[in-house]
Every structure is written in structure tokens, then in C-alpha cells.
Amino acid sequence: MAENKHKLLEVKGLTMDFGGLRAVDSVTLEVHEGDIAALIGPNGAGKTTFFNCITGIYDPTKGDILLHPKGLKTRRLNGLKPNKVTEMGLARTFQNIRLFPDMTVLENVMIGRHCRTKSGIFRAVVRGKRVREEERQIVESSYQLLEKVGLADFANEFSKNLPYGAQRRLEIARAMATDPFLLLLDEPAAGMNPQETADLEQLICKISAEEQIAILLIEHDMKLVMNISDPIYVMEYGKKIAEGNPQEIKDNPKVIEAYLGEETDA
């Protein structure tokens, strides 16, 4: 089935060294259109480093990160700055929430619109018709995104005053404001209670279905991953040890070993 779909992100043999430590070791991964792909693995497996390489925060030591936007030329992301990567259409959220605490919820989302709008300093000072129209559009589209993630009532609150689960959703809304075609979520359910996780699951499915945004997520909540993800990639000690659909992953002895430890004959 995957073969017919358009390939959006292609990572080939990605390696990241920090001095003598190989945090990510020739990982190959693909995300297709409409996918909700998941990257799982024990703590310290190199998942977040992998994300940071793709989004330009680190410059990978080896390997290729290729982005194939629909109807556009293929772009190699290696060494691009994070803001350029975001402009290409690849947005992310962070494992430890990184909102702008002293800005309102709406303003947080409006920041996401920054790279899709372009009024400069002089226009901002003159504040002509075009700028006012652009501002209005920024506000409207940001507000619509807030409605989508269910935070419209909090639009004018400071984001630091939001409850934890809402902050996670706000991060997703902010990332979506950059008009991505691929969304990278770094542990979106971390620290959430079961109810919030269920809501998040619905939200992710909704984004994937309604917005035509492919999703690649890192997650420790196995229930969530098994429910919504296909394909699943498993990493351990920087290496990819398995990939496949949820059933295949569940039955894969290497994955079981990575999570539960080696079986010993007693």
C-alpha cells in the first residue's frame, strides 16, 4: 500500500556523532503522504537527536535527509538552518514544551504564521492597507487553528497560565500555523493523563485526515502508538532495529528484547 503513496521525507543512512559518541547510527526512514509514522525506542536511543538532525538544529555527520514536497523539486535538508527547514514545510514540537510563556495563546500561534507572511519594518511603521489586511488574516487563521485544537476560549490568556495538556495542544497548533506538510511531534503525550491522551489521539487523527499533514511522532505511550501509527520504526542505541506495522512490531523479538531485556535460560 505504501508504495503507491507519495514519499514526503526520505532519510538515508543518517549518522550523528558527538565527539566519540555515535548518537544516531545510519538510520534510514521514510514518511509517506497521509502516514502517521512513529519512532519509538527506550530512553536515550537517539530519537530526539534524530529529530534535531532533520529539523536543522544539528548538522548530521553523515547521510542524506531528502524532502520531496508534492509538485516541487526535491530538497536536501542537511546543514540547512532550522528556520529554512520550517519554511520548506516541516514543522515540529518539542519534548519539553517550548512555548513563548509571556505571549498570549493567540500570539503564540501568530508567530507560526511569521514565515508565511512578509511585511517588513517600513511597512509595519507605515501600517498601510496591505499590512492591516495581512494582520487580519494572521489573526483569523490563527484563531481558526485554536478552534481546531480546542483552545479558542483561551485565546487571550498568557500561554504560561494554560494547563499542561492544553500547552501541548497549543504547541501543535503553533507548528501547524507554519503550513507544514509534515509535522514532527516529539513525545506529544508525555505527562498527560489518560483522558488527555485520548483527546490527543483524536486530535492527531483529525490533523492527519483533515489537513493532509503527514505526521512523524516520537512517543513512549505504546497504546497511543499502536492505535494510530503505521509504520512504526524502533530505535535502540542509535540504530534502527525494526520497522513495520503495529502487529509486526509487537511480535518482533528484537523489539521485545530492547524493551524488556534479553531472555535468559533459568
Add this chain to the structure above:
Amino acid sequence: MIQNLKQSLIVSVWFVFLTFPLMVVRVNTMDQVVIWRWMNMVWVAIGSFILSYLWRYMLARQQVRKKVADEGVEIRSRTQLLLEDMSFRYKAMGIILLAALVFPLVFDTYQSTIMISALIYVVLGLGLNISVGLAGLLDLGYVAFFGVGAYSYALLNHHFDLGFWITLPIGGILGCLFGIVLGFPILRLRGDYLAIVTLGFGMIFKVVMENWDGLSFGPSGIANIDKPSFFGMDLSLANSTIYIYYIMIALVIFTILVTNRLKNSRIGRAWIAMREDEIACVAMGIDIARTKLSAYALGAFWAGMVGVLFASKTTFINPASFTFMESAIILSIVVLGGMGSILGVIIGAFFLILLPEYMRAFSEYRMLAFGAAMVLMMIFRPQGIISNLRQTYEYKGSKDKINNG
């Protein structure tokens, strides 16, 4: 309550004990007698008791507020609510503008001169507010840009006889350029390192101006700088002061207008986001390098402009006007007034510049009071006199919600 009173009493007794040898006992070595000044002891006791109680009371209040804020309930003070009321804002602005316009007609030249220097610091504060308050880039060498503006007018006037009005934008643009020059090497720096480099930049400017005699005439400075011309007419000293005063008012209004618009624009939001979290900011597609440079350049622009005006007002400049002390005062204006808040910075500037002028009798204690005020401010009101107002936007369904809240 009782606990507080008891603690204050202990503090008061302790202070009496500590100050006893200094304040009460006085040995007159001439007449070989000891004078006991018991009244002083009473004053020390009462004073320390009241201060200590006040201190405890304020701290307790602060604690309660913090607890409420931690529970997620937003508390907005009465002043803040008042400031968010638009009709009140317009009325207040009208009254202040009117007062500002009649000021030089009512008061004498001396008062106007003081007011001009306060207004100069208002513009400087608003300029620094862009880089420190909005973009969160600490700048301890801001006075260098002020100096660039002042020297550009002094030199252009001295060598080429250029007038005030032509040099005003040139000074601003030169300030801008120096802002970018400073901005490039410090793009990668943060926090303490940034502070040190900017501090160094301010020092370098002063040292260069002191020693490069060929360019700047060294420590002896440049004299006989032209005052602003009024359609080619020469004005008397009093009239010229009034004239500069009105130019300054216009410049302040222009600064407020522009910085306010910048703050509420796409660029301004990017600055604030950069201040809040640089990594998240860059991950949202904002070009950090460009945003930082624009913050420095636009901050420096105002210092350059007002520097031109400073040179034309004093008609004499030398490097001694651009010491680190000036940078520190401008920074204090921003921090004391409220980072990022335009109104706060204006109030801060008047507070810090006018108060010392009118309290000349206590000028020996100026630095003492200054330091004490800073410490108290950081403990009880770290967000400044006026904390930044929350920006609200109009969107579908926003009207009824604002009314409810």
C-alpha cells in the same frame, strides 16, 4: 500579624544595639565629657521598627499574590485595567500632550532645559527598550550609538557646515549602521557574554573618541556646534531652548508612534518570541540573525537621532558625555520602567532624570538612593513600574468574550 510585630521589635532592638556606639555615645575629647544622645536611640528604634514591619508586610503581600498567580488565576491590578480602557487612554494622552505643549510657555528656560534632557532620555529609553525590552538582548554599551549620533552632527557641522535637519536622519542611519556592526559579532552570544561584548563596545567607542585626535579632536571635544536653525533665523537663547523643546516633543511622539507600531507588528512579535525562547523561535521559521540585527539596528537608530539633538542642544560635546554611567542609567530606565512597556519606559525616564534634578539638595545621596531604589524594585516589583500590557486582537467572536472578561 503578631509574629510580624514581634520580629520587627527584635530587629528594632538589634538596630538600637548596633547603632548605640555611633548614634548615642559621643565623647568630647576636648572637655573630657561623654554626651548621651538618648533621643537618637528613640529615633533609630522607631525608624527601624516601622521599616522592618513595612518590609515584612510587603513581602507577605508579594507572597500571597505569587500564590494566586501560580494557581493560574491571572491578577490584573487596577492600573492595568485602567490602562486597557481605551477611552481613558485617549483622554489621558490628550491631557498630557496639552500639558507638554504649554510647558515652556509657563515655566522658565531652566525648567525647559531640564525637561529637554528628560525627553532625550525618554527617546533613549524607548530605543533601548527595543533591544532589551522586546528582543531581550542586553546592551550595556548603548551610549555608543548616542555618541555616534552626537559626533556625526558635530563633525558634519564642523567640517561641512551641514545643518541640523539634514543631519538628524543621517545620525539615525549612522546609529543604525553601527547597530548592525555591533550586531554581527554577537549573533551567537547570549546572556553574560553578550553583556560583556556590548559593554566593551561602549568602552571602545569612548576610548577611540578620546584618542583619535585627528577625527574627534580628542578629550577637548568639539565646540561651537550650531543650534537647530528656525527657517534660517537666529534665535535668542530662551527662544532657541523653547524651539529645541518642541523639536524634542515631536521626536518623542514620533518615537512612541513608531516603536508602538513596530511592537505590534509581525517584526515586534518575532522580537518578543526571540526573547521568550530562541530555539522555539527558530523552529517556527523565524530567521534569528535577521531578527537580532533588526532589533539592534532599530534600537540604535533612535540613539543616533537623539544624539544629533543632544549635540545641537549643548553646542559642545566631548567623550566624557558618553561614559558607561550613561548606558547604566538608560538601562535602569528600561528595567525600572518595565521591560517592553512603552508607558513604563517614559515614566521611568522622567523618574530617574527629573528626580535627581529637583532633589539637588540631596545630591550626595543620589547614588545611595538610586541603588536602594533598584534593590527594592527588584524585590517587590521585578516587572517594573508598568508591566507590559497584554496585546489583544479582534477576531470572530472576540467582542462578547472581552466584555465578559
